[in-house]
Amino acid sequence: MTVTAPVAETAGAAVPDLSRLSLNTATTKAWTLEQAVVGAVAAGLPAVGLWRDRVAEAGLERSAQIVRDAGLRVSSLCRGGFLTADDDAGRSAALEDNRAAIVEAATLGTSEVIMVVGGLPAATGPNRPPRPGGDKDLVAARGRVADRIGELVPFAAEHGVRLVLEPLHPIFAADRAVLSTLGQCLDMAAPYPAETVGVVVDTYHVWWDPQLQEQIARAGREGRLASYQVCDWNQPIAADPLLSRGFMGDGFIDFPTITRWVAEAGYTGDVEVEIFNQEIWDAPGNQTVATMAERYTELVRPYL
Amino acid sequence: MTVTAPVAETAGAAVPDLSRLSLNTATTKAWTLEQAVVGAVAAGLPAVGLWRDRVAEAGLERSAQIVRDAGLRVSSLCRGGFLTADDDAGRSAALEDNRAAIVEAATLGTSEVIMVVGGLPAATGPNRPPRPGGDKDLVAARGRVADRIGELVPFAAEHGVRLVLEPLHPIFAADRAVLSTLGQCLDMAAPYPAETVGVVVDTYHVWWDPQLQEQIARAGREGRLASYQVCDWNQPIAADPLLSRGFMGDGFIDFPTITRWVAEAGYTGDVEVEIFNQEIWDAPGNQTVATMAERYTELVRPYL
Numbered sequence: 001m002t003v004t005a006p007v008a009e010t011a012g013a014a015v016p017d018l019s020r021l022s023l024n025t026a027t028t029k030a031w032t033l034e035q036a037v038v039g040a041v042a043a044g045l046p047a048v049g050l051w052r053d054r055v056a057e058a059g060l061e062r063s064a065q066i067v068r069d070a071g072l073r074v075s076s077l078c079r080g081g082f083l084t085a086d087d088d089a090g091r092s093a094a095l096e097d098n099r100a101a102i103v104e105a106a107t108l109g110t111s112e113v114i115m116v117v118g119g120l121p122a123a124t125g126p127n128r129p130p131r132p133g134g135d136k137d138l139v140a141a142r143g144r145v146a147d148r149i150g151e152l153v154p155f156a157a158e159h160g161v162r163l164v165l166e167p168l169h170p171i172f173a174a175d176r177a178v179l180s181t182l183g184q185c186l187d188m189a190a191p192y193p194a195e196t197v198g199v200v201v202d203t204y205h206v207w208w209d210p211q212l213q214e215q216i217a218r219a220g221r222e223g224r225l226a227s228y229q230v231c232d233w234n235q236p237i238a239a240d241p242l243l244s245r246g247f248m249g250d251g252f253i254d255f256p257t258i259t260r261w262v263a264e265a266g267y268t269g270d271v272e273v274e275i276f277n278q279e280i281w282d283a284p285g286n287q288t289v290a291t292m293a294e295r296y297t298e299l300v301r302p303y304l
Numbered sequence: 305m306t307v308t309a310p311v312a313e314t315a316g317a318a319v320p321d322l323s324r325l326s327l328n329t330a331t332t333k334a335w336t337l338e339q340a341v342v343g344a345v346a347a348g349l350p351a352v353g354l355w356r357d358r359v360a361e362a363g364l365e366r367s368a369q370i371v372r373d374a375g376l377r378v379s380s381l382c383r384g385g386f387l388t389a390d391d392d393a394g395r396s397a398a399l400e401d402n403r404a405a406i407v408e409a410a411t412l413g414t415s416e417v418i419m420v421v422g423g424l425p426a427a428t429g430p431n432r433p434p435r436p437g438g439d440k441d442l443v444a445a446r447g448r449v450a451d452r453i454g455e456l457v458p459f460a461a462e463h464g465v466r467l468v469l470e471p472l473h474p475i476f477a478a479d480r481a482v483l484s485t486l487g488q489c490l491d492m493a494a495p496y497p498a499e500t501v502g503v504v505v506d507t508y509h510v511w512w513d514p515q516l517q518e519q520i521a522r523a524g525r526e527g528r529l530a531s532y533q534v535c536d537w538n539q540p541i542a543a544d545p546l547l548s549r550g551f552m553g554d555g556f557i558d559f560p561t562i563t564r565w566v567a568e569a570g571y572t573g574d575v576e577v578e579i580f581n582q583e584i585w586d587a588p589g590n591q592t593v594a595t596m597a598e599r600y601t602e603l604v605r606p607y608l
Binding site for chain 1: 424426427440441442443446473474475477478479483484485487488511512513514517537539540541543545555556557558561
């Protein structure tokens, strides 16, 4: 979403400007949706990014109410996707689930549904006899994603919701997302209106991409830059690579540079901090939110 | 290298055609260079890809002699590179080491030196106080690689050796190679003659790349496709991701498709099997070579 956030009225030399900082609920995994909302408000944050499991737990209408009552923006809903099944039952189930996500987003008051599109059937499908060749066909899997995005577009448009394609780090190409670069996502989005299919820049997933600067600029030019999510690339890689995300500054990502590119592309929306990391999950939520606000203030905010 | 290999004279319906299969010595890590040569000959292979540590162990001249006496081709020498140091001493040491690799390749009778270009100074440099920002500058690190390739080109050309840029999987962008895609390598090679700067397609590193087909075709068109290395992408990722390589067929890579692209690009050289994998290293070398020949015969050779 593109919100031109006013500078917090209390902002001064010593008060950090958190007026575009959003807490993604995955970062404080131990918190319920309500606790995350309370924690965000207490820390002076204006927005939250919500995961569907937390919303389901609290109930959809109640979640919307909690966020509204707290006066927070919902920067995105995570997530739709998983569109690569190569059988009819899998395709139908995925489309139905994505339509549900679209309705949830509209109800929660966000226009942005983050789409993690799914991996190869060979790596993600039901337990069935191996079919050598066919279910490792990456080109075909990408084709199915394109087709199913096309099928979802009218429903998303009716609900005023944007399907936000997320390129995932190539380490996840087999089992989680056959979309691996921002350029590839923009190519897939191209046939559709910018207000219905967008892209997200998540630093963890795209920091290595040699075309990153030009593709961020293109996303801005095309009006598709729907979300900016930040966290660091930690090494050594965690046993589950999903959990190798860290606080900005703890890994190897050059946040000032990438943030400048995002700003130059005209992005004026919220900046979500989304970290999966067992050690951070084990720490008290308020401490996590305080650290993320500090790192944002040091490494991201000055370059926005 | 581009060798038009004759079909083995013994080839028939039941005899596999191994006339383009090369054993990279990293695959049989427990073997000395001499053992690898003996093993390759015993299995009917016409070529080996050599690692410099094994060559150093046996001695350069003696290694050359062993390979020559066995009648094998040397499909490549692994490896030069590690060019990203941001200090003068690091730069000088790297250039010196790469000139040594070039001389070794010429002595061993291969024109192809595989270049793993190195990672961020923040992840690879000597133990020194952290310098936030500067040494995570990926754009600058890539610029240093480009400059140093330029410095090495005349020396390589004098020796009839080609610097073969290797894109590494983005999982290694921080600590091992700031070149992450084939297209990026081709862009970096562009200022130089095709016989002096080339690229390698290693399936493990590039299988996920949405631009793979077009960039392989481009590499062929530009005469820069210097080596084709095959192994699979295994999951779950090994604790050391370097060791997550597997026999073709054990992971998620679509070998028929990628091999077809390589063939369509006009590649007529050897196909090296290069696997780092603890379990495979712990098995007897002859068994490893037999399995790699079987998998090559099933998943690669028919599509060349």
